[in-house]
Amino acid sequence: MPFGNSITKDKVIQVILETILQLRKKLHACPEISGREEKSKALLTDFFKQHTTLEIHPCGDGFYAAHREPGAAKPAIALRADYDALSLPDGNAGHLCGHDGHAAALCGAALSAEGKTFGRNIFFLFQPAEETGAGAEGCCELFAKETVHEIYGAHNLPGLPLGLVTTRPGTFACASRGVILYFQGKPAHAAYPENGISPAEAVGKLLCALPALSAPSRYTGMTMCTVIGVKMGEKAFGAAAESAEIWLTLRAEHDQDLASLFDEILRLSQNLAAEQHLSFSHQLQDVFPATENDPACAEKVLSLCQGELLESPMRWSEDFGHYLHICSGAFFGIGAGIEQPPLHTEHYEYPDALLQPTINAFLALMHS
The missing domain is CATH 3.40.630.10 (Zn peptidases)
Known part of the structure; x- marks a missing residue:
């Protein structure tokens, strides 16, 4: 009633x-x-x-x-x-x-x-x-x-x-997006890693570069990149790593800054993959605009x-x-x-x- x-x-x-x-x-x-x-x-x-x-x-x-x-x-x-x-x-x-x-x-x-x-x-x-x-x-x-x-x-x-x-x-609340980066190489025996293509170097360089890419001086407002996790290879000590995933959450006060940060990370990832002869792809998850x-x-x-x-x-x-x-x-x-x-x-x-x-x-x- x-x-x-x-x-x-x-x-x-x-x-x-x-x-x-x-x-x-x-x-x-x-x-x-x-x-x-x-x-x-x-x-x-x-x-x-x-x-x-x-x-x-x-x-x-x-x-x-x-x-x-x-x-x-x-x-x-x-x-x-x-x-x-x-x-x-x-x-x-x-x-x-x-x-x-x-x-x-x-x-x-x-x-x-x-x-x-x-x-x-x-x-x-x-x-x-x-x-x-x-x-x-x-x-x-x-x-x-x-x-x-x-x-x-x-x-x-x-x-x-x-x-x-x-x-x-x-x-009031920041823009954010979850980003998954995929690197795919070539398998090899751990005793002969030179016969394969490992994503390890590309992953290491990218992780080291992230703090500079998200530095506040590059943007108009608060911008940050948080590493959520990294998965590379398997726990099999006879096999060299052939693939890797990096999970990131990007945040920014302004939508345009978030887009710029994402573009920078994507560009560097693609360049590192090309240098190491890796295939590369990415996926977005939980995408939020700035409020x-x-x-x-x-x-x-x-x-x-x-x-x-x-x-x-x-x-x-x-x-x-x-x-x-x-x-x-x-x-x-x-x-x-x-x-x-x-x-x-x-x-x-x-x-x-x-x-x-x-x-x-x-x-x-x-x-x-």
Whole structure:
């Protein structure tokens, strides 16, 4: 049954909070990795059908709920939440990044809009597959289906005071991409390595060159290259190495810097492979654009939420940047508590006490 206006405001707030607390626990109990969020999506869409009169529409592999006000004078906005979980080493999934809380809080904002007028249309966008960077691009379908003037999203931030809002004009979260470099040579007996072609020299030269290639003096903002791992040959002491893989994560404050760093690494890899008569190929994984806030939208968030300016970009990535390539908007963080464990660690769980502050932040934007 939709929430109406027949009970007091305080009672409505209490009922909404109790309802989304139960929803978060249900979402937390059925974590699903990126691209496989069938149960989570069903929970959320069923929740809207049970508790609201909002329209539900497919959007990429996610969906959005539409609050419409005919003849609304103010430009429409969209609010976004993700709902995928992390893949764990044991093959299971876990909500160790708090996306269960993100989705529940946005549901709370939508319930708060039930039967209310804001002078604008509001679209509540629910997106899968944020962790892999694959979800937002498809959900950009929203902008083809609806007229949206601005879009906003939030992420919980353990280590900051509970409820503290923080953001910045420009880059909030860095661009990143995973890069796999493949070098293929020729096999040989370990006693006669000269009869084969080993990738060892090319791999060694490339690894030594990476710090200089990612040096800050070469770019306009923070840029870095992290070696995730190297695999070369096999543990067979009678055989010389014939192939190698290098796994890198590239990060940058600006998209153009990330592209330049990638091009430099690719060019050097190709040259080293040619020098050593190796075949070479590469693969990209987990590609995220920079999340670059519109300055006016970021200032709006800081003003409405009495937030604090984030001095430098977050080094982690967020696929919300895909939306900001199309539409003005801003992404912001909300403190989850100073004593909370870090994101992506086994003991982290989105704190229920953060739901109401997050709803309040969304409501401030809805009323702006």
